[in-house]
Amino acid sequence: MWPPFVWRRAEERECHRVAFRVQARVMAMTSPLFSAIVLVLLVGVIGLLKWRLILAGFRGRDLTQTATPPGRVNEGFNSYGLHVLSPGGLSLFRGNSLGGRPITPRVTKEQRAEAFLRRILALTGATKVEGGYVLNVGKVQFQLRDRFIRRLQDPEDPKSPYEETCFYLVHNGMPKAEEIATALLHLSNNPELFDKWALQNGVAFKADGTMFDRCPLIGLR
Amino acid sequence: MNAKIVTFSSQGDSTLFEYDPATADMDEVNRVIAEYEAKTGAQPFDVATGERIEKITRAQNEVLMVHPIAGG
Numbered sequence: 165m166w167p168p169f170v171w172r173r174a175e176e177r178e179c180h181r182v183a184f185r186v187q188a189r190v191m192a193m194t195s196p197l198f199s200a201i202v203l204v205l206l207v208g209v210i211g212l213l214k215w216r217l218i219l220a221g222f223r224g225r226d227l228t229q230t231a232t233p234p235g236r237v238n239e240g241f242n243s244y245g246l247h248v249l250s251p252g253g254l255s256l257f258r259g260n261s262l263g264g265r266p267i268t269p270r271v272t273k274e275q276r277a278e279a280f281l282r283r284i285l286a287l288t289g290a291t292k293v294e295g296g297y298v299l300n301v302g303k304v305q306f307q308l309r310d311r312f313i314r315r316l317q318d319p320e321d322p323k324s325p326y327e328e329t330c331f332y333l334v335h336n337g338m339p340k341a342e343e344i345a346t347a348l349l350h351l352s353n354n355p356e357l358f359d360k361w362a363l364q365n366g367v368a369f370k371a372d373g374t375m376f377d378r379c380p381l382i383g384l385r
Numbered sequence: 386m387n388a389k390i391v392t393f394s395s396q397g398d399s400t401l402f403e404y405d406p407a408t409a410d411m412d413e414v415n416r417v418i419a420e421y422e423a424k425t426g427a428q429p430f431d432v433a434t435g436e437r438i439e440k441i442t443r444a445q446n447e448v449l450m451v452h453p454i455a456g457g
Binding site for chain 1: 422427435454
């Protein structure tokens with residue numbers, strides 16, 4: 165008769181042996197299956213990558229061959245087919261350096277402002293004269309220079325009386341050309357604004373002649 | 386072709402937003418414009434004619450928000 169602790173040890177050993185055998189069998193069965201799954205997955209991923217690379221190559225060729233005729237710049241659309249606008253509404257991708265075509269120089273805000281001012285000059289009939297701008301509204305002539313306006317009652321008469329005032333935009337930092345364009349639009353639509361600017365220093369007026377009481381610069385000048 | 390609302394700013398001319406005039410809710414466009422005017426004092430001008438407009442319609446393709454001017 166074996167003592168109980170010896171009998172328990174023998175039983176534990178037998179249990180371990182059985183468990184090890186079962187584990188070994190499971191391992192022997194699953195490891196080839198697991199390897200096969202991993203292999204299939206790897207082959208699948210490699211195949212997918214190859215396919216994507218080939219597809220990307222074809223798409224790139226299609227874009228260069230059909231979307232942009234040779235010698236022409238693809239205006240407005242970048243290589244992703246997106247319409248990207250700069251603050252001035254100009255395409256940022258006009259000169260596509262990736263396509264080997266010449267790069268259009270970047271347009272500065274001052275250049276865009278000048279271009280916009282030319283549009284406003286054409287709209288209002290104003291002209292550029294000796295560094296200033298002349299706007300005729302009825303019989304009255306306004307002469308604008310950097311933040312400075314002169315009003316002539318009779319531009320034909322050199323001895324005609326005139327009034328002068330300074331002006332400024334309530335929102336600072338605008339390019340000079342856009343300040344002039346703003347003043348031209350104001351005066352061509354509402355020439356009476358000149359009197360308000362001249363008589364009420366530091367008070368901002370909207371284009372319709374109403375006072376703008378939320379002027380951020382009130383009290384600063 | 387999209388219509389756009391532009392304004393002059395310290396960054397030069399900037400597009401505030403664009404919309405399709407054929408399908409856009411013009412009341413919503415005018416509501417946004419009114420909010421912008423309340424905040425900045427800028428009023429809408431039709432860039433095609435150079436004239437100030439009370440209300441933006443589907444006829445306008447480009448609208449410039451013109452900021453207030455002060456004398457001094």
